[in-house]
Amino acid sequence: MKFASKILLPVRDYDLAATLDxxxxxxxxxxxxxxxxxxxxxxxxxxxxxxGILAQTVAPQKxxxxxxxxxxxxxxxxxxxxxxxxxxxxxxxxVACRGLRILRQEPWECLASFILSSxxxxxxxRQIIVRLCERFGEPLIRPSATFSPFKRGEAKTAMSVNPATxxxxxxxxxxxxxxxxxxxxxxxxxxxxxKIASLSERQLRACKMGFRxxxxxxxxRQIAEGKFDLEKIRELNYAEAQHELMKLRGVGHKIxxxxxxxxxxxxxxxxxxxxxxxxxxxxxxxRRRISEKRLKQFAATHFGPHAGYAQQYLFHxxxxxxx
DNA sequence: AACCAGGACACAA
DNA sequence: TTGTGTCATGGT
Numbered sequence: 001m002k003f004a005s006k007i008l009l010p011v012r013d014y015d016l017a018a019t020l021d022x023x024x025x026x027x028x029x030x031x032x033x034x035x036x037x038x039x040x041x042x043x044x045x046x047x048x049x050x051x052g053i054l055a056q057t058v059a060p061q062k063x064x065x066x067x068x069x070x071x072x073x074x075x076x077x078x079x080x081x082x083x084x085x086x087x088x089x090x091x092x093x094x095v096a097c098r099g100l101r102i103l104r105q106e107p108w109e110c111l112a113s114f115i116l117s118s119x120x121x122x123x124x125x126r127q128i129i130v131r132l133c134e135r136f137g138e139p140l141i142r143p144s145a146t147f148s149p150f151k152r153g154e155a156k157t158a159m160s161v162n163p164a165t166x167x168x169x170x171x172x173x174x175x176x177x178x179x180x181x182x183x184x185x186x187x188x189x190x191x192x193x194x195k196i197a198s199l200s201e202r203q204l205r206a207c208k209m210g211f212r213x214x215x216x217x218x219x220x221r222q223i224a225e226g227k228f229d230l231e232k233i234r235e236l237n238y239a240e241a242q243h244e245l246m247k248l249r250g251v252g253h254k255i256x257x258x259x260x261x262x263x264x265x266x267x268x269x270x271x272x273x274x275x276x277x278x279x280x281x282x283x284x285x286x287r288r289r290i291s292e293k294r295l296k297q298f299a300a301t302h303f304g305p306h307a308g309y310a311q312q313y314l315f316h317x318x319x320x321x322x323x
Numbered sequence: 324a325a326c327c328a329g330g331a332c333a334c335a336a
Numbered sequence: 337t338t339g340t341g342t343c344a345t346g347g348t
Contacts, residue, residue, distance in 0.1 A: 023329055118330035121347065125329080128345095210344030215331085252331050273329035292338070315329075 003045065003056035007064050010052040013077040015099025017048070022316045024103055024262045026113055026126045027133070027190075038133075039070050040106065043140050043187045046071075059141050072104050080267075080306045089283035090303075090310060093317035100316055102309055103262060107230040108223065109190040110263035111245075114255045115216050116209050129190075131207040136195055137188030196220035215250025222248070238266050261308040270299050270307045279314040 020028040020035050028037035034047040044067070047054040055067055068074060077099070084090050116132075117125050196204075197220040204213035222228040228248065233241045241264065245256040257271035272280075280295055290298075303310040 114329075117328095119328055119343090120330090120345080121328045123328095123347065124345070205344090208345065211331095211342085212344085250331065254330060258329070271329070274327085275329065319329090 001045075001058070003058055005059070005061040006054065006056040007061070007067075008049065008052050008054050009064070009068060009071065009073050011071075011073040012052070013099050014048075014053065014071075014073070014101060015097070016046060016053060018097055018099060018316060019101045019103065020046075022100060022312060023122050023319070024258075024312070025105065026122070026129045038140065038187055038189065040066060041138075041140060041189055042066070069104055072101055075101070077101065080309050083304045083306050084310050084313075085302055085304065087284075089279070089314070093310075093313040096321045097313050097316050100313055102267075102312055104265060105263045106190075107233070107259065107263040108193050111219065111230070111248075111251075111259050112190070112193075112196070112216060114258045114262075115219060115248075115250050116212050117258075118212060118250070118255065128207055128209050132204075132209075133188040133190055135203075135207065136191040136199065138191075140187045140189060193220045193223040197224035212250065215248075219248045219250070233264060238268055241266065242269070257308075261311075267306045267308045270303065270311045272296070272299060272311075273315070275315050275318045276311055279318045283314075 016035060017030070020037070021030075025037070028035050030036075031045075034045050036043070036045050038044065041059075042061075043058045045056045047056075053071065053073070055064070081094055081098075084094065113125070113129060116128050120128070196216060199217070201213050201217055204217060207213075209216065219228070223230060233244060236244060238260065241260055242253070242256045245251050245259055246253070251259075254271050254273055257269040260266040261269040261271060277295070280299060281290065284298070285295075299307070299311075
């Protein structure tokens with residue numbers, strides 16, 4: 001793997017591994033001491049160092065603002081942590097997960113990813129998304145070419161000309177790689193809404209997304225046809241934005257909150273999945289029956305203006321430190 | 324080999 | 337308002 005550009009993004013209080021492996025993004029894989037992933041059209045390698053995060057990209061860069069935006073390196077974490085309630089569960093979660101951040105994702109990829117997330121373990125979400133990107137994303141620029149070498153249908157011709165630029169494959173190349181859920185030699189963009197909208201439900205189900213396929217397809221079509229505008233969400237307040245996202249089939253409170261928090265930066269969004277509900281009941285109301293509604297109300301008022309961050313700390317704390 | 328997973332939805336009580 | 341069945345799939 002050759003990298004054309006690199007930069008050191010100075011930042012402290014940033015746990016890269018915890019952040020990339022905390023169930024907000026699904027396309028990053030650890031390679032030795034680094035993390036390999038894709039942001040937009042860029043294949044990136046990130047390495048945690050003493051002074052910050054070292055970033056390397058395959059394509060040459062003139063401007064790194066897109067990466068600072070994604071990683072949210074400008075955020076002063078200390079301010080956010082100080083806004084958390086000063087209670088035992090929260091303090092323990094912060095001590096255990098200090099440096100955990102919330103990323104700022106591209107809305108469509110985030111929405112699509114979380115439509116695919118319902119009642120799935122994180123490992124399986126990763127596998128589904130890898131298949132989706134391999135089959136329907138665009139191959140990314142490789143170091144040996146100055147432009148995208150070929151489109152999917154022309155793979156055979158291009159391969160015979162220059163095998164080194166091979167970047168296309170409709171399936172996993174070996175059982176081992178399929179089991180790992182990851183290919184090591186090919187990287188693809190996340191398929192656009194327009195691309196997904198052009199597919200059949202059958203093609204999507206072939207990615208093993210099950211009953212989520214019609215939901216993803218419907219959302220992609222509405223967006224591709226201009227009937228649903230993901231950019232418009234930015235201009236709304238939290239309640240309006242949540243209501244708007246929930247108009248999509250397959251998007252309820254939880255998934256809407258994930259998108260609002262991870263893609264639009266609504267820090268007050270507080271997604272409650274089985275892990276977070278478990279954390280709330282078990283850490284805040286041990287051996288006491290609390291109604292669903294009172295629990296929701298507690299969550300909505302107790303964690304302050306950056307409740308979404310607090311939620312991520314509780315989630316990651318439960319999932320990693322508390323088995 | 325059951326059980327469960329970063330749910331949503333229609334419908335019943 | 338809260339409870340139940342249904343939808344697919346495969347790690348653990």
